Amino acid sequence: MQLPPSLHTSILHSLEDQIAVINQSGNILEVNLAWQNFGCENGMPSGYTCEGFNYLDTLSNAAAAGDNYAGHAFQGIMDVLAGNLEVFYFEYPCHSPNEKRWFTMRVVALHGDESGSLFVISHHNVTQRKLAEERVEELAMKDPLTGLSNRRAFEFFLSSEIRSSIRNQTPIGLVLIDVDYFKNYNDEFGHAAGDQCLINVGQILLAHARRPSDHSARIGGDEFALILGNSPLEIVRQIAESILKSINDLKMLFGDSKQVSVSIGLLSVIPHKNITEDFLFKEADKALYCAKSAGRNQIVAIQSITTMPRTSLEPPSHHESIN
Numbered sequence: 001m002q003l004p005p006s007l008h009t010s011i012l013h014s015l016e017d018q019i020a021v022i023n024q025s026g027n028i029l030e031v032n033l034a035w036q037n038f039g040c041e042n043g044m045p046s047g048y049t050c051e052g053f054n055y056l057d058t059l060s061n062a063a064a065a066g067d068n069y070a071g072h073a074f075q076g077i078m079d080v081l082a083g084n085l086e087v088f089y090f091e092y093p094c095h096s097p098n099e100k101r102w103f104t105m106r107v108v109a110l111h112g113d114e115s116g117s118l119f120v121i122s123h124h125n126v127t128q129r130k131l132a133e134e135r136v137e138e139l140a141m142k143d144p145l146t147g148l149s150n151r152r153a154f155e156f157f158l159s160s161e162i163r164s165s166i167r168n169q170t171p172i173g174l175v176l177i178d179v180d181y182f183k184n185y186n187d188e189f190g191h192a193a194g195d196q197c198l199i200n201v202g203q204i205l206l207a208h209a210r211r212p213s214d215h216s217a218r219i220g221g222d223e224f225a226l227i228l229g230n231s232p233l234e235i236v237r238q239i240a241e242s243i244l245k246s247i248n249d250l251k252m253l254f255g256d257s258k259q260v261s262v263s264i265g266l267l268s269v270i271p272h273k274n275i276t277e278d279f280l281f282k283e284a285d286k287a288l289y290c291a292k293s294a295g296r297n298q299i300v301a302i303q304s305i306t307t308m309p310r311t312s313l314e315p316p317s318h319h320e321s322i323n
């Protein structure tokens with residue numbers, strides 16, 4: 001079989017990765033078809049070959065305009081050109097107005113080039129892998145039944161909201177919600193109806209988490225939580241009352257026999273650095289326990305939390321019940 005005369009060029013043009021050869025100054029000497037096509041698909045004139053382009057200039061201009069990825073790529077290439085780094089490998093987002101895209105960039109000295117003045121840059125599209133990773137990440141943070149955040153995500157958001165509240169000295173609200181006598185509900189109406197009930201409660205919580213700093217989560221079987229960033233006690237209380245009412249109103253959806261109620265414990269506090277998420281959660285949980293003990297279908301608010309550095313003793317909390 002006869003191989004094409006310029007076998008290496010043919011191989012280069014057959015590759016899916018975008019490949020360019022640059023010299024020590026960053027001038028592009030040669031690109032493959034994939035590189036040309038990518039340029040044309042992204043605003044370069046048709047027939048664009050990159051000849052005369054200086055890749056380092058392009059990156060440094062983008063970096064000067066605030067593109068940190070371009071700045072990092074520039075530095076990596078400079079390190080390879082200077083011989084300080086054998087291979088530079090970098091993964092970066094390159095989203096277009098229509099789609100999310102990620103690429104890897106690999107920069108290495110041209111193999112077999114004795115002058116040591118030629119370098120190969122290759123870009124590989126890793127979008128499919130990144131989208132799959134994003135999806136896995138999303139699934140790992142979501143409760144599959146209600147679509148709300150799961151406990152893991154809740155803990156993450158709580159800790160991040162506490163840090164933000166400490167920084168800004170704003171009150172963080174925490175609301176814990178537990179369905180009343182849910183075991184009986186399951187026993188009486190069946191597990192599928194129980195699932196539907198949890199979905200409906202989840203939807204109500206979701207509708208009450210309106211701002212970017214609000215997060216609703218299902219943190220256990222019939223236990224839910226709402227984090228309300230920058231919310232004083234009065235606001236947290238109003239939101240909890242609205243949740244309680246909406247859940248009581250679910251019986252209109254189900255018919256009178258399927259009455260649903262919840263017990264709610266809540267607090268709002270401006271935290272300082274000794275306040276942990278575990279501490280806040282336990283305080284709100286104490287209030288929830290009080291709401292259960294006092295007869296359920298009601299709200300108990302922690303009125304004040306001693307925010308002094310903790311010793312081995314739990315600080316005193318003061319509860320107020322709202323029916």
Ligand SMILES: Nc1nc2c(ncn2[C@@H]2O[C@H](COP(=O)(O)OP(=O)(O)OP(=O)(O)O)[C@@H](O)[C@H]2O)c(=O)[nH]1
Nearest residue numbers: 178179180181182183184186191192194195221222
């Ligand atoms: N349908 C359904 N039930 C669940 C799910 N997860 C947990 N459960 C049930 O939720 C019930 C929770 O009941 P308990 O924690 O004993 O409390 P309760 O009956 O709600 O009583 P109080 O909380 O004291 O008012 C249990 O019977 C669990 O089996 C779920 O995903 N779907």
